[in-house]
Amino acid sequence: MDETRQRLTNCFQVVFPDLSPEGIATASTDTIASWDSVAAITLMNVIEDEFGFEMDLDDLADLDSFEKLYSYLQKRHQVA
Amino acid sequence: MTITEALRITQSVSRDARPFAVTLACGFTPLHLQTFLAAHLQQALTDRKVIITPGLYGNLVGTLESISGAALPDGLVIALEWPDLDPRLDYRGAGSWGATAANDIVAGAQTTLNRIAAALLQVPPGPRIALSLPTLALPPLFHTPGWQASQHELALDANVVHFAMGVVQEGRIAVVNAQRLAEQSPAAGRLDLKSDLYTGLPYSVDHADHLASQLALALVPPSPKKGIISDLDDTLWSGIVGETGPDAVSWDLASHAQLHGLYQKLLASLADSGTLIGIASKNDAAVVNKAFERKDLLLRPQQVFPVEVHWNAKSGSVARILEAWNIAADSVIFVDDSPMELAEVAAAHPGIECVLFPKNDYRAGLAMLRHLRDRCGKERVSKDDALRLDSIRQGAAFREQASGGAAPETFLEQISAAVTFDFGANAEPRVLELVNKTNQFNLNGTRYTQPDWQKLLSAPGAVLVAVSYEDKFGPLGTIAAIAGQTDGKCVTIDTWVMSCRAFARRIEHQTLKVLFQTTGASEVQFRFTPTAKNGPLRDFFASLLGEQPQSDFRLTRSQFEARCPALYHEVHEMRRAEAHG
Numbered sequence: 001m002d003e004t005r006q007r008l009t010n011c012f013q014v015v016f017p018d019l020s021p022e023g024i025a026t027a028s029t030d031t032i033a034s035w036d037s038v039a040a041i042t043l044m045n046v047i048e049d050e051f052g053f054e055m056d057l058d059d060l061a062d063l064d065s066f067e068k069l070y071s072y073l074q075k076r077h078q079v080a
Numbered sequence: 081m082t083i084t085e086a087l088r089i090t091q092s093v094s095r096d097a098r099p100f101a102v103t104l105a106c107g108f109t110p111l112h113l114q115t116f117l118a119a120h121l122q123q124a125l126t127d128r129k130v131i132i133t134p135g136l137y138g139n140l141v142g143t144l145e146s147i148s149g150a151a152l153p154d155g156l157v158i159a160l161e162w163p164d165l166d167p168r169l170d171y172r173g174a175g176s177w178g179a180t181a182a183n184d185i186v187a188g189a190q191t192t193l194n195r196i197a198a199a200l201l202q203v204p205p206g207p208r209i210a211l212s213l214p215t216l217a218l219p220p221l222f223h224t225p226g227w228q229a230s231q232h233e234l235a236l237d238a239n240v241v242h243f244a245m246g247v248v249q250e251g252r253i254a255v256v257n258a259q260r261l262a263e264q265s266p267a268a269g270r271l272d273l274k275s276d277l278y279t280g281l282p283y284s285v286d287h288a289d290h291l292a293s294q295l296a297l298a299l300v301p302p303s304p305k306k307g308i309i310s311d312l313d314d315t316l317w318s319g320i321v322g323e324t325g326p327d328a329v330s331w332d333l334a335s336h337a338q339l340h341g342l343y344q345k346l347l348a349s350l351a352d353s354g355t356l357i358g359i360a361s362k363n364d365a366a367v368v369n370k371a372f373e374r375k376d377l378l379l380r381p382q383q384v385f386p387v388e389v390h391w392n393a394k395s396g397s398v399a400r401i402l403e404a405w406n407i408a409a410d411s412v413i414f415v416d417d418s419p420m421e422l423a424e425v426a427a428a429h430p431g432i433e434c435v436l437f438p439k440n441d442y443r444a445g446l447a448m449l450r451h452l453r454d455r456c457g458k459e460r461v462s463k464d465d466a467l468r469l470d471s472i473r474q475g476a477a478f479r480e481q482a483s484g485g486a487a488p489e490t491f492l493e494q495i496s497a498a499v500t501f502d503f504g505a506n507a508e509p510r511v512l513e514l515v516n517k518t519n520q521f522n523l524n525g526t527r528y529t530q531p532d533w534q535k536l537l538s539a540p541g542a543v544l545v546a547v548s549y550e551d552k553f554g555p556l557g558t559i560a561a562i563a564g565q566t567d568g569k570c571v572t573i574d575t576w577v578m579s580c581r582a583f584a585r586r587i588e589h590q591t592l593k594v595l596f597q598t599t600g601a602s603e604v605q606f607r608f609t610p611t612a613k614n615g616p617l618r619d620f621f622a623s624l625l626g627e628q629p630q631s632d633f634r635l636t637r638s639q640f641e642a643r644c645p646a647l648y649h650e651v652h653e654m655r656r657a658e659a660h661g
Contacts (some may be wrong), residue, residue: 014084014088038111038338040112041281042083045083045112045285046084055276057278
């Protein structure tokens with residue numbers, strides 16, 4: 001597992017402590033009942049804490065799965 | 081604190097821990113405020129699991145009005161903001177900002193504040209309440225330019241302050257200090273308008289953290305320190321008294337020694353509210369006595385006891401002062417201008433808080449004064465606080481005479497001791513304070529929040545007796561409390577504490593005697609737990625049982641009567657109306 005994926009997994013573990021690592025890898029708003037708007041904003045802030053940059057609330061609606069968040073982080077990493 | 085840290089704190093608690101339920105009343109989406117509040121409260125309540133339940137979105141008043149005795153929380157936190165007082169003050173609202181709105185907003189806000197005050201009065205006894213007044217700036221809807229306060233803004237501010245002054249008189253409502261919050265969370269960084277408009281949380285992450293921290297302190301304040309031990313030279317005053325003489329040391333403005341004068345004033349103020357003040361100084365005692373005779377000293381000599389002045393190690397002085405006060409090192413702050421002396425005392429007394437007096441550093445000096453107030457400040461000052469130092473002095477005289485030749489029985493018989501048992505002290509804050517700070521004569525070490533204490537006292541058959549004491553040496557005030565339940569035959573005691581100032585007077589024996597007499601019980605069951613510090617209580621029961629208890633135990637009336645020594649107290653009983661409520 002690459003570093004970004006591992007760090008994102010850690011973020012998910014903080015916000016969804018009951019999810020298994022396998023569950024995190026496939027997590028999305030469709031599969032996780034507790035991934036509501038409050039959890040989405042909390043997850044965004046935890047990712048900001050972990051990766052040290054600010055995310056835009058406008059992006060939040062599209063970032064509705066682990067994989068999409070992972071792709072988003074990779075792009076941010078490339079830009080940086 | 082970051083949100084990640086806050087979440088980890090709340091998730092680290094055992095699922096089996098006893099819940100501490102908090103209702104969070106706010107009109108906005110609580111989001112991070114809820115997360116941070118849970119984390120800060122969790123840090124203060126390590127043996128509880130904090131559970132925050134947010135109130136109704138956009139209806140703070142409705143949340144307060146819905147709190148009833150059926151599901152009473154342990155604590156209530158209210159984060160008031162301007163939109164709670166009028167929806168036109170909400171950036172998310174659609175109301176007009178026209179000129180005609182201003183007067184109507186002021187009038188409407190006053191009506192809402194009256195409703196909130198009425199709702200707070202209706203909250204049943206039990207939960208403590210923490211309240212923050214609006215922390216965000218008003219929207220730019222009034223006619224004046226931003227640098228000028230409009231009449232309407234001033235009226236809104238005044239009405240909010242007037243409301244707060246009214247509700248704090250209720251006694252259980254603690255209001256967050258707006259000035260302190262402003263130091264931690266500057267006004268310009270508080271509002272996150274995008275978050276407000278997108279999510280309903282108007283606070284920046286930092287502001288949510290700082291406000292949550294202050295609300296948690298208001299809801300669960302830390303126990304104040306009981307005493308301060310201070311050095312003299314270049315601490316209580318400027319200068320070395322042994323070198324310059326008593327008249328040359330200074331603490332005034334003209335001598336540029338005002339920081340020492342402020343320190344003296346703070347110590348005097350803390351002494352007035354019951355904080356014990358002692359002196360530990362390496363000096364010539366005769367010279368120091370001369371200095372203490374100066375009429376311009378701002379800390380009055382009678383406010384200080386004991387005074388340890390000699391050339392031996394300060395750790396020894398601190399040990400004797402702690403012994404005279406009969407309190408543990410972790411309840412005390414030691415202040416000195418010498419890092420070496422601080423280190424010597426810290427090494428000898430683990431747990432003592434050592435504070436450096438920062439000579440000639442005024443910023444650090446002010447920070448120290450504020451720190452001492454924070455660590456020793458009290459929500460309210462009782463008549464027992466005013467008695468504390470005198471009773472310690474009297475205790476020293478008591479011990480001196482008790483060991484001074486007369487037989488103990490003769491001595492106890494001749495001191496004109498009177499014990500008063502108050503059966504209606506349920507609402508006395510001093511009783512819970514005593515329960516939560518007493519270590520040595522403490523049945524089990526259990527600490528109670530205000531709601532837990534209320535639950536204990538409202539249980540069927542609940543009994544609480546507060547005990548006060550006086551003898552020819554003077555009054556000790558309320559020095560003991562015993563609480564439990566009775567069914568007529570048996571009494572179960574959940575809590576029994578007695579101040580160490582009251583030891584060796586057989587008050588504990590008299591308490592049991594009165595308990596057996598007033599309840600008619602043939603035996604008393606004690607919910608006992610040994611703690612690291614409750615040896616004196618174990619020794620007392622060993623004298624009645626023949627061995628030290630290890631866990632819960634029973635004491636029969638005949639066991640007690642067979643081993644109870646002679647008692648010489650005059651006994652008074654107070655039975656107020658609430659004792660039977």
